[in-house]
Amino acid sequence: MANTLDPMDLKQIITLHLDGYSNRKIGTSLSISRNTVNTYIRLFKGSDYTFKELLSLDTAGLETLFSSHTTITNERYDALMRYFEGMNKARDHPGFTFLYHYDEYARSAKQAYGYTQFMEHYRRKYAKIKGSMKLEHDPGKELFIDYAGKKLHIVDKQTGEVVPVEVFVAILPNSQYTYVEACKSQKREDLIGSCENALRFYGGVPKAIVSDNLKAAVTRSSKYEAQINRSFKDFARHHNCVINPARGYSPQDKALVENAVHLAYQRIYYPLREMTFFSLEDLNLEMKRLLKHYNNLLFKRKEASRLELFQSVEREYLKPLPTTRYELKEYRRAKVQKIGYVYFSPDKNYYSVPYRYIGKETGIHYTKSSVEVYYNHQRIALHPRNPSKGAYTTNKEHLSSTHKFYSDWSPEFFKNKAIPHGSHVAACVGQIIAGVDYPEIGYKRAMGVIQLHRSYGSQRLDNACKRALQADAVSYKRIQNILKNNLDQSSLFFQDLEEDEPHIPEHQNIRGASNYK
Known part of the structure; x- marks a missing residue:
């Protein structure tokens, strides 16, 4: 037997056999040759014990029963396996080649294997079993999106410059109904705009949008929990769906859209190869015509087109579109x-x-x-x-409440507040507001004048304002002093203000201004 098995390996073979695994599947699961598994199964069946009894034996008991088959004495093979253990540690080092290590092994080994056997034994020891699962796609569940690797071009009429443009591709995997459009870039606003156009094209919304790990879609990529771009996530919320990025380096997760890109090269790119376009609108118009023909082509096995499958099966599973288009946030x-x-x-x-x-x-x-x-x-x-x-x-x-009151302040507001207290109050308020460069300062002073009615009453306030106007002394402080000193009620003060003649009588002993020159 090619592989070295110890009693624990034997117990694993017995356990998997009791679980209903075939010999081939046991060999695959334990990385043991199928022939080795076949040999041991025959030995187990030929022994005096049942499989369950063999499983209950301890390690020493199994080693005693099957000692001739638990080890191999092959120095040549053992030396190769030891060399593989050291070589495999450098497997991920840049510049690693099997040929380099084989030459090194051949120089050091007493009886070296050939290169073909060297590689065969390595693959057996370090077998990597990879499979590709066929994905079943429920109708209306997902929409796959991607950008084509190859760009199209438009020509600037003014400068004659050839401008490359991106090509966005979307596909509903159940019916394979496809949408294609040209856009300026792969930036966030263009990606979201293209997704919006695709959903409008389909007339509905799937449960999830499966994107590649584009910078515009994914802020931080991860195999298990990618961080979605905030705007793209908000777009999904607006449309009542989710974003589900494909795993990094796993194109099989969105194999259908990858295939749709290749088909777009054949059905859309190739017919456009000799055409010149001067705007995205013209290019998309022609692409729309070719896309319609592409979606109407019959599948040979299904005997229906993508459009027919979409209309008959998938369309009814899509959720309705929101009433308003999404605005980028x-x-x-x-x-x-x-x-x-x-x-x-x-x-x-x-x-x-x-x-x-x-x-x-x-x-x-x-x-x-x-x-x-x-x-x-x-x-x-x-x-x-x-x-x-x-x-x-x-x-x-x-x-x-205070701010609301302040927000209503204006010259008209204070005029209306002052009129109930008298015309002279209103005149003073108007003069105070007009006499300052910054309105808010005048508003505060005007409010102070009006509030004096609380302490002195409206009649006295109006009288005080009248005297302030006559004396050309209109200010909050002066009006307040007139009221505080009861000057609004003094008849002498009123008379002095009303008379133009000085109150000091003419007298011969009074010297004039000439005596002071």
């Missing part, structure tokens, strides 16, 4: 300012959020038409996007 982060707004850096403007989130770090999700603000994955604000630089977009529901 971008993401930013921003802290809520003390005034209750977040700064939106792409447009350099501001959007309000509820005042209780002041000081919190938020995430901003935005599209061409809207801006959403999130805190701890909960949306706290939604605004139509405002492209104006420096603009403040406000939802009054977000403001506190």
Whole structure:
């Protein structure tokens, strides 16, 4: 026998035999020659023990029963196996070749095997059994997507430059109904746009989209748990499906779309080889015509076309499309300012959020038409996007009661607030607001004047404002002093303000200004 077996190997053979494995399958599972397994099975059957009794024996008992078959004394073979053990440690080293190691082995061995036998024994010892499983595809379950390796080209009319373009391919594996389009690049926005167009072409949504490990689709690739790009994941959420990237270096996971790419070379690329296109629209128009013919070709074995199989079987399993097309989302982060707004850096403007989130770090999700603000994955604000630089977009529901009051401040607002207290109050308020360059300062002073009615009443406030206007002394502080010192009620003060003549009488002992030159 070619292989060296110990009692533990024998117990494994017995266990697998009792489990119903064939001799060939036992040999494959344990990497033992089928002939060796056949020999031992015959010996087991010819012994005085049943298989279960043999399995219950200890190691020493089995070695005693089958000692002549547990080891081999072949120095030549043993030397080769020892050499393989050292050689195999360098198997993954760059530049490794079997021929190099065979030459080394042949120089050192007393009775070397030939190169063919050398390789045969190595493959037996380190057999790698790989199989390819035929995948069954349920209708409407998956959509495979990929980009063709070879690019098409369009010509720039202005410069004559030949511009390469990518070719996106999608296929429903059950019916093999195929979609192909040309696009500018493999970037995220182009990938999502092509996927959107493919789903519109099919008129429905599968349960999962199986993509390659493209940078636009996968942020971090992994054989078992890939990290999906955030925008692509949001696209899937919008369409009520999931993204399932194929395993890296496992093209068999999406063999049908790989085959569809090759068929696209034959059915679409080749007929376009002598045509010149000056825009993506023209190229896609011609590709659409060729694609229609391709999907109508009959399968020889199924006696139906891809389109017929899609219409009769797969279409009814697709989920309905959302009512609106997906808008690509971008993401930013921003802290809520003390005034209750977040700064939106792409447009350099501001959007309000509820005042209780002041000081919190938020995430901003935005599209061409809207801006959403999130805190701890909960949306706290939604605004139509405002492209104006420096603009403040406000939802009054977000403001506190104080902020809401302040947000209504304007010259008209203060005029309306002042009129109930008298015309002179309204005149003072208007003059105060008009007399400052920064409106908010004037608003605060005007509000201070109006609030004086709480302490002194509207009548006295109106009188005080009248005297301030006559004295050309309109300010919050002066009006407050008139009221505080009761000057609005002093008849002498009123008379002095109303008379143009000085209150000091003419007298001969009074010297004029000439005496002071």
